[in-house]
Amino acid sequence: MVLVVLDHDGSKLRKSALEGVTRGRKLAEVLGGDVVGLLIGPGADAVAEEAKDYVSKVYTVTGADFETYTAEKWAKAAQAAAAAAGAKAVVAPASRTGRSWTPRLAYKLDAALLEDTLDSWAEGDKVFATKYSFLNRVLEKQAAGLPAVISVKPNTTPLAEPAGAGTVEPLSVELGELERKVEVLEKIVESGGKVSLTEADVVVTGGRGMGSAEAFGMIEEFADLLGGAVGATRAVIDAGWRPYSEQIGQTGKTVQPTIYFALALSGAVQHQAGMNKSKVVVAVNKDPDAPIFKESDYGVVGDIHQVLPAMIEEVKKLKSA
Amino acid sequence: MKYVAIIRQVPDGESKIKVEGGQVDLSGTTMILDQMDEYAVEEIIRLKEQHDGEAVVVAFGPERTEEAMRTALAMGADRGVLITAAGYVDPITQAAALAKVLAEEAPDVVFTGGQQADWDSQALGAATAEALGWPVITWTTAFELEDGKAKATHDLDEGAEVVRVELPAVFTAQQGLNEPRYPTLPGIMKAKKKEIKKIDAAELGVGGSKVEIVEQRIMELERKGKVIDGTKEPAAAAAELVKLLHEEAKVL
Numbered sequence: 001m002v003l004v005v006l007d008h009d010g011s012k013l014r015k016s017a018l019e020g021v022t023r024g025r026k027l028a029e030v031l032g033g034d035v036v037g038l039l040i041g042p043g044a045d046a047v048a049e050e051a052k053d054y055v056s057k058v059y060t061v062t063g064a065d066f067e068t069y070t071a072e073k074w075a076k077a078a079q080a081a082a083a084a085a086g087a088k089a090v091v092a093p094a095s096r097t098g099r100s101w102t103p104r105l106a107y108k109l110d111a112a113l114l115e116d117t118l119d120s121w122a123e124g125d126k127v128f129a130t131k132y133s134f135l136n137r138v139l140e141k142q143a144a145g146l147p148a149v150i151s152v153k154p155n156t157t158p159l160a161e162p163a164g165a166g167t168v169e170p171l172s173v174e175l176g177e178l179e180r181k182v183e184v185l186e187k188i189v190e191s192g193g194k195v196s197l198t199e200a201d202v203v204v205t206g207g208r209g210m211g212s213a214e215a216f217g218m219i220e221e222f223a224d225l226l227g228g229a230v231g232a233t234r235a236v237i238d239a240g241w242r243p244y245s246e247q248i249g250q251t252g253k254t255v256q257p258t259i260y261f262a263l264a265l266s267g268a269v270q271h272q273a274g275m276n277k278s279k280v281v282v283a284v285n286k287d288p289d290a291p292i293f294k295e296s297d298y299g300v301v302g303d304i305h306q307v308l309p310a311m312i313e314e315v316k317k318l319k320s321a
Numbered sequence: 322m323k324y325v326a327i328i329r330q331v332p333d334g335e336s337k338i339k340v341e342g343g344q345v346d347l348s349g350t351t352m353i354l355d356q357m358d359e360y361a362v363e364e365i366i367r368l369k370e371q372h373d374g375e376a377v378v379v380a381f382g383p384e385r386t387e388e389a390m391r392t393a394l395a396m397g398a399d400r401g402v403l404i405t406a407a408g409y410v411d412p413i414t415q416a417a418a419l420a421k422v423l424a425e426e427a428p429d430v431v432f433t434g435g436q437q438a439d440w441d442s443q444a445l446g447a448a449t450a451e452a453l454g455w456p457v458i459t460w461t462t463a464f465e466l467e468d469g470k471a472k473a474t475h476d477l478d479e480g481a482e483v484v485r486v487e488l489p490a491v492f493t494a495q496q497g498l499n500e501p502r503y504p505t506l507p508g509i510m511k512a513k514k515k516e517i518k519k520i521d522a523a524e525l526g527v528g529g530s531k532v533e534i535v536e537q538r539i540m541e542l543e544r545k546g547k548v549i550d551g552t553k554e555p556a557a558a559a560a561e562l563v564k565l566l567h568e569e570a571k572v573l
Contacts, residue, residue: 069477070484071447071457095478100459100493103444106413107451112531113413115442133441133537135334138345141535181456181487188474188481196479226573234496244462244497245476250334250438251357251496259572269334280570281544282562288548297544298565300558302551310559318567 001033003087005078006051006058007095010043013050015199016093019152021054021160023120024091030122031088031146037166038081040074041066045170053162059084059171066173068184069097073175075104080173082109087147089127091120094151095198102151112144118156135250135273154199155256195229197246202228203257205248205275206236207265209285209304213241218308219263225315231255231275233265249274264304267292284308322374322466324365325426326398327419327433327445328358330382330389334438343536354389357434359396359501360494364432364464366397367499372466374429375399379422381415383407387517394512395504401515402426406522411532412444418527419445420452422520429488430471435460435495443493450491458486462497 004024006017017037024035034056039047044060051058061077078101082090090105092098094116106113114120117129118139127148133140197203204223206216216230223230232242234249248255250273260278265271267283267290275281276295283296284307293299300307332338336351354362362378369376378393380386381404390401404418423431433446443459450457462481463474471486476495504512547565551558566573 068482071450071459075451096460096476097478099443100447100457103413103416103447104451104457106444107416107448111413113411113444113448114532115444128535131441132540133439134332134338134345135438135441137338137540138340138537139540140537142532143535144532178454178456181490182458183485184482185472185485186483188483198478237496244495245479245481247496251435259566259570273334276540276542280566280572282566284551286552288550293548294546295542295544297547297570298562299546299548300551300555300562301548302555302558306555307551307559310556311563313556314560314563315573318563318573 001085001087002028002031002035003038003082003085003090004035004055005038005040005090005092007093007098008039008043008047011046013047015159016095016152016154017051018054018159019154019157020091020093022157023150023152025160027089027091027120027122027127036085036087038078040077041069048168052166052168053164054160056166058166058168060168061171061173065175070179070182071097071101071104072179072182074101075108076175076179077173078105079108080171084171089147090149092149092151094153098151102149106149109147109149111147111149114142114144114148114150116151116153118153120150132277135269136254136276153256195227197229197231197253198255200229200255201258202226203231203248203255203275203278204228204261204263205231205233205265206263207233208235208239209264210236215305216241218312222261222308222312225312228257233271262292262296263308265292266290267295322372322430323377323426323428324368324374325377325379325423325428325431326358326361326365326393327431327449328362328378328380328389328393329355329434329437329439330386331355331438338539340537340539343538344534345537352385352388354392355434355438357436357438357494360496360498361432361434362393362396362398363499363501364494365430368430368466377402377426377428379419379426380404381406381410381419381522390517391512392504394515395508396502397508399515401517403517403519404522404525405519409534410522410530412440412442413448414527414530415445416448416452418522418525419449421525423449423453431489431491432494433491435493446491446493453489455490456486457491457493458484459493460495461492462495464492464498
């Protein structure tokens with residue numbers, strides 16, 4: 001039996017949930033048993049109607065205790081579902097929150113943790129996974145025994161297709177003392193971010209060469225046009241032009257979009273660590289010797305304030321053609 | 322109060338790494354205190370400066386980790402505890418060992434880096450918290466002590482939130498939490514005399530690694546590197562770029 005913890009936004013499954021189902025099915029082919037799902041938090045009951053087409057059973061954990069996320073509560077819910085299902089492997093998204101509760105779960109289950117994996121599979125009673133390490137510069141293959149907790153790096157896995165109607169089973173999870181030690185006082189909504197940066201197919205990142213916070217208006221316009229998300233370099237965050245949540249790099253977020261625009265940034269290792277697995281990289285920089293050109297598929301040497309508005313016009317033309 | 326930073330020694334991001342026989346070989350690579358852990362060390366030193374108490378650095382790693390620990394002591398931490406073990410040990414297993422040392426140290430606040438620059442892991446803080454039965458707050462950008470509890474701001478998948486946490490608790494640090502100080506010369510001199518207690522991981526009765534690294538290889542960047550000169554005619558260069566993305570790369 002394989003348990004897949006399904007991420008959702010309260011009304012529908014996230015893309016990462018369908019990536020997780022694909023991984024779960026692949027593991028179950030060898031480990032045996034069904035693939036079951038778990039939905040936690042507000043909206044789980046509604047989303048279960050969609051989710052039951054992908055797994056044989058959907059556990060839901062809802063109620064006042066699960067209105068807000070904490071790593072302790074989510075790990076507890078996943079532990080309960082894993083026990084109910086008799087799961088040998090648990091698959092979860094390698095989102096920020098996913099990566100904060102899965103280590104707790106692994107410890108609770110005395111399981112191996114395979115983290116932020118690109119692919120995963122079972123052979124006999126062992127599980128294998130590939131992942132990046134050393135700031136995304138090394139590709140490594142890991143092996144572990146069962147049970148195992150596997151987190152799935154976003155945008156690495158084909159989305160699962162529906163496979164027929166499963167059942168829904170609400171699961172009651174009692175919180176202990178530990179799960180009541182964190183109290184959420186206030187939510188801070190991310191500015192701008194219409195598309196989740198780590199799941200976006202298109203990321204448009206601006207560097208210090210943008211010159212000002214105001215110049216990011218152009219970046220936002222371009223990202224919106226492409227249905228993408230805005231990123232920023234560490235220098236931009238340090239200058240206070242953009243929020244920390246948009247930082248791409250070693251000390252920020254790691255993205256792997258289909259197309260990554262590196263605009264007016266030089267291409268430091270710190271930045272590369274967050275984007276070097278993007279499918280196609282496009283750079284615009286006024287310095288022809290900027291390292292970013294060597295890390296890019298396509299580049300334009302020129303003034304961002306002239307080139308980017310022209311790119312916006314060209315994409316508009318392409319869209320209306 | 323007592324504050325602990327869990328640190329690691331990792332390759333300098335700007336330093337070359339190589340692979341020998343299917344495993345990363347770090348000989349000849351410049352090793353540093355993980356930059357993410359610098360935020361953790363800075364935070365516990367600040368807490369000590371503001372509220373008194375003791376700032377202790379704890380690590381699990383090979384003998385050479387002592388160098389990174391000396392850096393943390395030079396920044397201003399009081400003493401160190403190093404659990405020594407050679408080779409790869411996964412974070413869940415490390416957490417079990419660290420928890421034994423931390424249970425004895427009994428700190429109020431534990432900080433560690435949000436992500437490790439060698440294994441690219443984010444698990445150590447959360448797993449250590451679980452091993453101790455303490456809460457964890459990841460990706461912390463603001464922290465203060467308030468009436469015996471901690472008030473912290475931290476990032477979620479989207480947006481952020483402010484939480485109040487009962488202590489003891491584990492927090493993972495990231496950029497924005499503080500500006501790590503550089504060790505001063507007197508600080509470096511003092512650090513040489515500060516105590517580092519070493520404990521062999523085997524003495525803690527912790528099992529072997531649950532995860533084995535089967536093979537590693539360097540990822541070569543394979544980029545086309547096509548560059549268009551847009552210095553004289555930016556509009557034409559932009560048009561050519563969009564055409565290439567549409568027709569050749571087929572991504573637009």
